[in-house]
Amino acid sequence: MCFLQQMEFPPRQELFDFHGVSMTQYVTSTWERVQTFKARPDDILIVTYPKAGTTWVSYILDLLYFGQTSPERLTSIPIYDRVPFLEFSHLPMHSGVEQAENLSISPRIIKTHLPVQFIPKSFWEQNCKIFYVARNAKDNVVSYFHFDRMLMIQPDPGDWNSYLKRFMEGKVLFGSWYDHVNGWWKKKQTYSNLHYMFYEDMTEDTEGEIDKLCSFLGLSPSVEEKKQIRGEVHFDSMKKNNMANYSSFPTMDFKISKFMRKGKVGDWKNHFTVAQNEEFDEDYKNKMKDPTLQFRTEI
Ligand code: A3P
Numbered sequence: 001m002c003f004l005q006q007m008e009f010p011p012r013q014e015l016f017d018f019h020g021v022s023m024t025q026y027v028t029s030t031w032e033r034v035q036t037f038k039a040r041p042d043d044i045l046i047v048t049y050p051k052a053g054t055t056w057v058s059y060i061l062d063l064l065y066f067g068q069t070s071p072e073r074l075t076s077i078p079i080y081d082r083v084p085f086l087e088f089s090h091l092p093m094h095s096g097v098e099q100a101e102n103l104s105i106s107p108r109i110i111k112t113h114l115p116v117q118f119i120p121k122s123f124w125e126q127n128c129k130i131f132y133v134a135r136n137a138k139d140n141v142v143s144y145f146h147f148d149r150m151l152m153i154q155p156d157p158g159d160w161n162s163y164l165k166r167f168m169e170g171k172v173l174f175g176s177w178y179d180h181v182n183g184w185w186k187k188k189q190t191y192s193n194l195h196y197m198f199y200e201d202m203t204e205d206t207e208g209e210i211d212k213l214c215s216f217l218g219l220s221p222s223v224e225e226k227k228q229i230r231g232e233v234h235f236d237s238m239k240k241n242n243m244a245n246y247s248s249f250p251t252m253d254f255k256i257s258k259f260m261r262k263g264k265v266g267d268w269k270n271h272f273t274v275a276q277n278e279e280f281d282e283d284y285k286n287k288m289k290d291p292t293l294q295f296r297t298e299i
Contacts (some may be wrong), residue, residue, distance in 0.1 A: 009152035009251060012092075017162055021115060021175035026153060030089040032095045037086065039051050039122040043106040045130045046083065049180040050113050050173065053199040055259075056233060058083040060210060061109050061131075063229045066245035070105075076245050086112040086120075090153060091103035093250070099244075113174045116183040127193055129217065133186045135199035136295040137177050137284065138268035141167045145259065145271075148172070150257040165277055178287040185293045200265050200296045206230060210299055235263035266298045 013024040035282035039045075044061060048054040062082050068072050071081060083097035094102075100110050112119070123130070135143075141164060148157035159165045163172075170176030195216045202209045207230055214221060215273045221229070231237060238244040246252060246259035261269060272280065 003297055008041060012156050013153055015155045019118075021118070021169050022173060023175075024153075024155060024173055026090045027113075027173070030087065030095050030097055033095070034087050035120050036119045037075045037097055037120045037122060037198045038122065039126045039128050040106075040108065041126045041128065043123070043126065043128045043151050044107050044109045045119075045123055045128055046109065046111040046131060046133070047080070047184065048113060049135070049140060049177050050135045051140055051147055053127070053133045053197075053202060054111055054113075055079055055244065055246075056199075056238070057131055057197070057213075058109065059238060060213065060229060060233050063232060064214065064217070064221060065107060065109070066105065067229065067232075068225065073220060074133065076243075078246070078248055079251060080246065083111050086110050087114060090251070090295070091133045096246065107118075115175060115180050116187045124191070125264065130191070131213070132188075132196045133199060133202075134181045134184070134195060134196065134295070136265070136268075136297045138280065138297050139199070139265060140177060142268050142271045144172060145260075146257040148259055150221065150253050150259075152251050152253055160278070164280070165271075168280065178284075182290060182293065184287070185290065186268065198295070200299050203263075203265050205231070235260065239263070268297065 015022045015024060017023075018028055020103060046054060046057055046061065058079055062073070062079065066082075067153075081099065082101065088095040088101060089095035089097075091237055096110075100108060144167065145157055145160060145163045148154040148163070166172055167177065170179065174180065183218075184194070188196050195213065197209060199212070205220070207226070210226065210229065231238045232241075242248065244260075246256065249259070252259060
């Protein structure tokens with residue numbers, strides 16, 4: 001990379017402990033405003049541990065609500081502006097809170113990567129509908145590693161082996177994957193407006209998962225509309241679509257890796273060594289004790 005290209009990117013941020021979770025400044029600098037955010041009853045919140053399929057579900061929801069009524073959105077507004085990232089704040093971009101507050105559409109669709117204990121209380125008070133998307137830990141860590149390499153404001157990922165260790169220790173942005181998926185799974189037992197989905201199910205049966213999502217929302221799109229949405233949210237379509245593939249997002253170096261990278265279940269097999277896999281599985285057993293929460297690492 002030449003000197004000028006390097007100059008385009010801001011310095012990578014440092015991780016620090018924030019109320020027991022590893023965070024960076026770009027997700028904590030507007031903390032007060034995030035915590036006092038005023039949710040509306042019809043707001044829809046998409047929650048994920050990073051790289052679990054946030055953009056995929058964001059795109060589906062945006063199409064379901066606005067694909068027919070505001071088709072101009074599809075060609076003019078990138079998904080990261082349609083669906084604000086609540087806790088994000090990095091100049092010169094608008095903060096996620098500002099973006100969400102400025103949305104003039106209804107419902108507002110908002111995304112967050114916050115663990116359950118950090119969700120602004122107004123979302124619970126307003127009984128907002130929440131989607132949680134989870135992805136198996138092995139594919140999740142691989143995707144996160146490549147993302148951290150290419151998003152130049154992320155903490156330096158280092159090499160794969162050390163990254164994998166840090167992921168297992170929860171020393172990556174948004175902390176422990178294990179705590180995240182378990183915390184939200186537990187929440188499902190007491191908060192009925194939470195729809196917990198899996199990336200692997202979405203991959204295996206996108207149509208079926210869109211049907212479930214629609215019934216949770218009380219939407220009944222026509223057969224034609226559903227077919228159209230199914231086509232537009234296919235990995236290959238989203239990868240080509242400049243409004244979905246983050247190609248215009250600053251601070252990403254697409255020469256290192258793509259945002260729409262592979263979109264597969266099982267890519268971890270191309271990254272984990274046998275020894276890494278054994279160590280990971282052993283550690284996983286100790287951390288994932290709830291037999292009702294099961295992930296698939298292949299389909
Ligand atoms: P990979 O890095 O494994 O390819 P997020 O949106 O939460 O950041 O997640 C990004 C991951 O979801 C990336 O995974 C990306 O390729 C994948 N993804 C995005 N859109 C997808 C789609 N339509 N179908 C399958 N995977 C998709």
